[in-house]
Amino acid sequence: MFVLLSVTLCFICYLLCLKLIYNRFNRLWPSSWNNILRSSSRAKGVNLLPIRDPIALTCENDARVLFVTAHPDDECMFFAPAIIKLTELNATVYLLCLSSGNYYNQGAQRKEELFSSCAVLGIPAHRVTIIDNKELQDDPKTEWSISLTAPLILKHITTYSINLVLTFDEGGVSGHANHIAIYKSLSHLAFVGRLPEDCQVLSLHTISILRKYLSIFELPISWLIPSSFFCILGPNEYKKAKEAMLHHRSQLLWFRHVYILLSRYMYVNTFRAVPMEKKKVRFY
Numbered sequence: 001m002f003v004l005l006s007v008t009l010c011f012i013c014y015l016l017c018l019k020l021i022y023n024r025f026n027r028l029w030p031s032s033w034n035n036i037l038r039s040s041s042r043a044k045g046v047n048l049l050p051i052r053d054p055i056a057l058t059c060e061n062d063a064r065v066l067f068v069t070a071h072p073d074d075e076c077m078f079f080a081p082a083i084i085k086l087t088e089l090n091a092t093v094y095l096l097c098l099s100s101g102n103y104y105n106q107g108a109q110r111k112e113e114l115f116s117s118c119a120v121l122g123i124p125a126h127r128v129t130i131i132d133n134k135e136l137q138d139d140p141k142t143e144w145s146i147s148l149t150a151p152l153i154l155k156h157i158t159t160y161s162i163n164l165v166l167t168f169d170e171g172g173v174s175g176h177a178n179h180i181a182i183y184k185s186l187s188h189l190a191f192v193g194r195l196p197e198d199c200q201v202l203s204l205h206t207i208s209i210l211r212k213y214l215s216i217f218e219l220p221i222s223w224l225i226p227s228s229f230f231c232i233l234g235p236n237e238y239k240k241a242k243e244a245m246l247h248h249r250s251q252l253l254w255f256r257h258v259y260i261l262l263s264r265y266m267y268v269n270t271f272r273a274v275p276m277e278k279k280k281v282r283f284y
């Protein structure tokens, strides 16, 4: 009886801890977003006054955000928290998906599913681009060429005057070679100084499989580990992420339903900044 009471008490304390972190996040979210935008503006030489209201903030700063993914459903499975939080702020959000996900010859259907999913997440169809190139096929064993992907991504960034890019990190979240190839392309562009001065790149933290399937209960760990950018979904926002994921009908095998329920990426996103080459610095 005592053990049961102790476990229940610990569980209630843990739930209270989650609630406290969520409330704290909501208080810090506008300034966190402000910091991200201000670092872009500083690079461009624009000084911004601190802004408390997140809606006013996005209007004044013209946030233009690009998510770069590899397959239809990546936007839901991995980036839903960030996409939902940014579209709620009225940021202009674009999605560039580098393949149609044709591994099982379902490319045409998956393209349609991606547009439906994006509509739920808040990205209109005219801001969604799906690349269908025979050299960029969905295949976990194929290493996409940087010489092919980097110019495609760079063209998108310059065409739409993007000032924030969000994508995978070197672990690709799931270790998929196509995800990792995108990170390599963007880190290459950043390293050689090819990105516009006011554009910064954030990469999504790859976490261990144990943390990955702790669902929202993983939140305190993410909160304690330093990150450049942090997004947490509330209950109604999570419903939106789930609804978007359900539009990927071709992918809804039983384990995807488990993923929707248990994956921490459906609730929390943490990003770190990809180091940028300073164009005006000379090395001898």
Ligand SMILES: [Zn+2]
Binding pocket: 070, 071, 074, 176, 179
């Ligand atoms: Zn993928």
